[in-house]
Amino acid sequence: MGTINSAFSIMTGALDADQGALNIVANNVANANTPGYARETPNWQENTPLQIGGITIGQGATETGPTSERDRVLEARLDQQQQLAASSSTRLTALNTLQALFTPDSGTSSSSAGDIGNDITNFFASFANLEANSTDNALRQSVLSSAGMLAGDISNAAASLNSQRTALDQEAAGTTSQINSLTGAIAQLNQQIQTTSPNADAGTLEDQRQYDISQLSQLVGINQITTENNGLAITTTSGQLLVSEGTSYQLTTGMASGVTHFFVGNTDITNQLAAGGGSLGGDLTARDQDIPATLSSLDQIAYSISSTVNAQNNAGTDLDGLTGTVANPLNIFSQPTTVAGSAAQMSVVMTDPNHIAAAGAGDGTGDNSNAIAMANLANEPLMKPIATTIISMTQNLNAATPVNGTVTGQVGINDSLGKSYLATVTYTKTAANTWSYSVTVPDTVTADTSVAGQVSYSFGAGETVDPATNLTITGSTGAGTATTVAPPVSAGEAVGTAGPPPTGYVAALDAQLTAQGIIGVTVSNTNGVLTITGATATSGSVIADPAATANATGTLIFNGAGNLVTPAANVSGLTFTGLSDGAAPLNLNWELYGTAGGSNVTQNAAASLQTGESQNGYLGSTNTETPTDYYSNFVTTLGSTVTSVQTENSAQNASVTQLQTQNDALSGVNLNDEASSMTTFERSYQAASEVFALLNTVIASALNLGEETTVS
DSSP states (O other), rough: OOHHHHHHHHHHHHHHHHHHHHHHHHHHHHHHTSOOOOEEEEEEEEEOEEEEEEEEEOOOEEEEEEEEOOOHHHHHHHHHHHHHHHHHHHHHHHHHHHTTTTSSSSSSSSSSSOOOOHHHHHEEEEHHHHHHTOOHHHHHHHHHHHHHHHHHHHHHHHHHHHHHEEEEEEEEHHHHHHHHHHHHHHHHHHHHHHHHSSSSSSSSHHHHHHHHHHHHHHHEEEEEEGGGEEEEEEEEEOOOOEEETTOOOEEEEHHHHHHHEEETTTOOOHHHHEEEEEHHHHHHIIIIIHHHHHHHHHHHHHHHHHHHHHHHTEEETTTTTTOOOSSOOOOOOOOOOTTTTTTHHHOOOOOOOOOOOOTTTOOTTOOOOOHHHEEEEEEEEOOOOOOOEEEEEOOOOOOTSSTTOOEEEEEEOOTSOOOOEEOOOOOOOOEEEEEEEEEEEOOOOOOBOOOTTTEEEOOOTOBOOOTTOHHHHHHEEOOOOOOEEEOOOOOTTTTTOOOSSHHHHHHHHHHHHHHTTSOOOOEETTEEEEEEOOEEEOOOOOOHHHHHHSSSEEEEEEESSEEEEEOOOOOOTBBOOOBBSSSSOOEEEEEEOOSSSOOEEEESSOOOOEEEEEETTOOOOGGGGOOOOOOOOOHHHHHHHHHHHHHHHHHHHHHHHHHHHHHHHSSSHHHHHHHHHHHHHHHHHHHHHHHHHHHHHHHHHTTTTTTOOOOO
16 A cells, blocks of 8 residues: 555656646746746756665656756847847947948038038039139129038038037937836846755746846946846946846946036946947947037138138138238138137128129239139148158268268258148268268248238247348338338247237237338237237248257267267257167157257167158148048048948847847747647556556556445
């Protein structure tokens, strides 16, 4: 009887186990479409067998509960790819919107840039048409119409870009609440999992946590760190903590430089989030990199065209015989003061076509020389070089050079007005192993007369004035004009400021103008640009850096091994170290317009021929591009960026699809598989039931001693 009872016990356990397995299968089927659900499988555990007379008798098996089918490494890889794909997808959407602004369009609208390239061509072509008949009103009106189309399309493009940037900023800020909600939920799930299942699979709790992590990774770039008791820590890709087991750290926002910045505690992590991934990273990359870069190029186009066209028009004579002045400029476009913001502010301010100065200054109104000059602006570089601040060059000195023999090197430099010069370095052998050197830079750089009635000199901020400065100023006295020679410059005299009260050379100039009764002329020094407004220049010279000039001569003495002996250290801003005669080249780095006029000479390890390089002499390769070429290259570069991000996004999405397929194969619910499992467990349940029925028959027969009775 005991053996039969054991059999009953085993079959009862089998029925319970099969029923538990069937429940798991039913739960899988019910959650087949539940996001984040991981397929569960039953766990089977053998019951402790009995030992009777040295014979082991099995006691069946028990179903101990479900285990979720998941691969944490695969899930982490999927999260990483999702955050990259989300970032590039969001950025691509923004770039496509941005690129659409620069698709050729018919006419100006508030949301399209129109065909700016065609606008530029038509605008300068209108001056070429004006050459044929410079007094024709229709041709003059055509100039203003084409100018209006160009200005309108550029300013509308800038407005659209700024609107898009605002929208991206708002979208990025709105992501914060979603991120905080998810990190809070993950922290709460961490706490529940660590409490209920610190050492084993937590089932649906882990499903929900992983689903939240997956959603979070699509919003922001994250890293996951497993902690004790089945917990997790979540950080940004830069390491900033967002979740630590049961605690979440809120992402907050604040305004800085007109846009939303993101903080954890007091730490600004905006730049890290932009590089980290997720849709937030894509929004920030588009907001802080793509759109500003596009605006910068558009600003440069607007600034350069407006400035050069206005300057050229003011240099000519209009149909009324007038030439532009500071008080009454003949500007076609609104005059920009800085590059930044020029596109948004670009507009046509000229309303009377008679003010188009087609004639040259002082020429008759029928002249067309200035119209020709205006048309030729289409073929000139969009941007002018900026002043060279540092020159560096390499020069070999050969010991075989005879006494009094010279070696000369040259390097190109630019002044602040875009004019090019050659700096000449001359080395003269004065004795064995002894050389003298001198650096010569032309001290006459043309005054800036591109704006009528204004003279500008550029040099380093805080510099002193060259004693050789020779400047004649002409201005109005109210009763006529007067001319005065600028006061002499004391050695080392500071440029000074306009005050009040004015100081330095600015004050001396101001006093000189006052003494001569010249009115309406102001002198200012802004970031190293000395500007005399309301005057014209008849002669002048650039204010060079006397400190650098003073350091530009000296003597080099070498020992028998060819190494420099004198000067041994820094002397008046020039540093010489280990110069080798005839072996290693001489390197000269000379600061022009620097505050200290510092220069230095160093030694290269290997000999080479003379080379020269002008540092900071150009803004970039675009300096040689015409306005049309600059715009064309800008659009091409934008298109290349879009294509690159599109290719990147396609590859990342393909990777996400591949990883998702692998994860679904492991964790997803396949109804065919579940039907097969259900059939297997039902048959097992049926078999256990039949054994149970058989045992019931056996026990009934035993109780009835083999007689057929009502006991069954």
